[in-house]
Amino acid sequence: MGVSGLLWAVRALVILQFVTGILGWGKEGHYATCKIAEGYLTAEALAAVKELLPESAEGDLANVCSWPDEIRFHYHWSSALHYVDTPDFRCNYEYCRDCHDSSGRKDRCVTGAIYNYTNQLSSLYQNSKSESNYNLTEALMFLSHFIGDAHQPLHVGFLGDLGGNTIQVRWYRRKSNLHHVWDNMIIESALKTFYSSDLATMIRAIQNNITENWSNQQPLWEHCAHNHTVCPNPYASESISLACKYAYKNATPGSTLEDDYFLSRLPIVEKRLAQGGIRLAATLNRIFASHVKIAQA
Numbered sequence: 001m002g003v004s005g006l007l008w009a010v011r012a013l014v015i016l017q018f019v020t021g022i023l024g025w026g027k028e029g030h031y032a033t034c035k036i037a038e039g040y041l042t043a044e045a046l047a048a049v050k051e052l053l054p055e056s057a058e059g060d061l062a063n064v065c066s067w068p069d070e071i072r073f074h075y076h077w078s079s080a081l082h083y084v085d086t087p088d089f090r091c092n093y094e095y096c097r098d099c100h101d102s103s104g105r106k107d108r109c110v111t112g113a114i115y116n117y118t119n120q121l122s123s124l125y126q127n128s129k130s131e132s133n134y135n136l137t138e139a140l141m142f143l144s145h146f147i148g149d150a151h152q153p154l155h156v157g158f159l160g161d162l163g164g165n166t167i168q169v170r171w172y173r174r175k176s177n178l179h180h181v182w183d184n185m186i187i188e189s190a191l192k193t194f195y196s197s198d199l200a201t202m203i204r205a206i207q208n209n210i211t212e213n214w215s216n217q218q219p220l221w222e223h224c225a226h227n228h229t230v231c232p233n234p235y236a237s238e239s240i241s242l243a244c245k246y247a248y249k250n251a252t253p254g255s256t257l258e259d260d261y262f263l264s265r266l267p268i269v270e271k272r273l274a275q276g277g278i279r280l281a282a283t284l285n286r287i288f289a290s291h292v293k294i295a296q297a
């Protein structure tokens with residue numbers, strides 16, 4: 001490779017790093033959300049999920065929950081579906097005002113995508129699977145990923161800073177940006193500091209918290225008003241509220257985030273992973289229970 005080839009390779013790497021930073025909880029966050037969800041699936045939902053999973057999942061939903069991040073170049077249209085932003089410094093979310101892509105096309109945002117893929121999967125039991133016009137394997141992987149994203153506070157951030165992507169900060173001594181801190185760094189530092197660098201141990205700790213400390217909240221997390229199948233709007237409202245109260249707070253451009261920030265924000269991240277997992281399971285349980293009702297009716 002000549003010098004100009006090398007330059008292009010370096011440029012491509014930098015761009016890749018930037019784009020990696022803007023999409024989704026990191027791999028660990030999505031794996032954790034889906035792993036937690038698996039533990040709360042009904043037998044019926046688990047059977048339907050297993051039937052839809054691609055070979056590469058090896059029977060485990062958690063293995064393919066980051067797939068939408070991996071195909072983002074190939075499925076360029078899906079980029080805007082990972083987040084929803086509010087007007088600058090507005091700490092509330094409104095579907096009609098906020099759910100659009102950068103060209104203003106309505107419903108193209110994370111909450112719109114959650115509705116869309118839930119509808120596609122529900123159609124599985126209105127038509128038979130083979131008659132469905134949708135790729136339901138992809139719909140399952142998108143839905144599982146986007147429910148996770150909607151729980152990352154900065155995936156419902158301000159338009160002007162792209163959900164913290166343009167806010168340069170230091171994470172301890174490393175250069176980073178605020179969005180990347182919330183997607184990856186808080187989880188990475190937690191793994192190293194508290195969980196012997198073992199994701200399974202961290203997931204077990206969150207599962208323990210769900211049964212020991214948050215058990216009275218679990219029904220509230222699962223609840224979806226008016227008998228709806230999925231409820232992404234409250235998740236997005238919670239996220240922008242947490243973004244204002246914890247993510248953006250004391251994280252101005254150029255600041256160094258270390259112990260104080262890490263230790264006070266980690267409990268928020270762990271609770272959001274738990275809520276994402278519980279709500280993904282509740283949604284899949286509702287989607288894949290409907291066919292019994294229809295069959296019985």
Ligand code: ADE
Pocket residue numbers: 022023024082083084085154155156157158161162163164165
């Ligand atoms: N691009 C623009 N806004 C974003 C956000 N909130 N999260 C991720 N990527 C974005």
Ligand code: ZN
Pocket residue numbers: 023024025068069082145149
């Ligand atoms: Zn994502």
Ligand code: ZN
Pocket residue numbers: 021022023024025152155179183
């Ligand atoms: Zn992200």
